[in-house]
Amino acid sequence: MENxxxxxxxxxxxxxQDRQQVELTGVxxxxxxxxTVIVAYTSKGELTIRGSSLHVRRLDxxxxxxxxEGKVDTLQYxxxxxxxxxxxxxxx
Numbered sequence: 001m002e003n004x005x006x007x008x009x010x011x012x013x014x015x016x017q018d019r020q021q022v023e024l025t026g027v028x029x030x031x032x033x034x035x036t037v038i039v040a041y042t043s044k045g046e047l048t049i050r051g052s053s054l055h056v057r058r059l060d061x062x063x064x065x066x067x068x069e070g071k072v073d074t075l076q077y078x079x080x081x082x083x084x085x086x087x088x089x090x091x092x
Contacts, residue, residue, distance in 0.1 A: 010064040024066040
């Protein structure tokens with residue numbers, strides 16, 4: 001329980017440098033990632049990062065930190081859909 005409270009208390013921050021590096025805090029989980037799409041759950045909603053040659057440099061869920069490098073084309077927030085289950089993710 002305490003660990004979940006710590007994650008919620010970490011503020012969400014997004015830093016983009018030259019569309020080549022993204023640093024995120026307030027990350028609770030990463031749903032999926034490949035070279036073109038990364039889907040992360042943050043304290044402010046689901047964040048989808050789209051681009052090319054995307055690479056997860058650092059993922060520390062204990063601290064709520066995600067670092068990505070590659071060419072970033074779009075960042076899109078939506079409401080957290082983590083609780084929709086396997087079938088919901090298959091058919092979205």
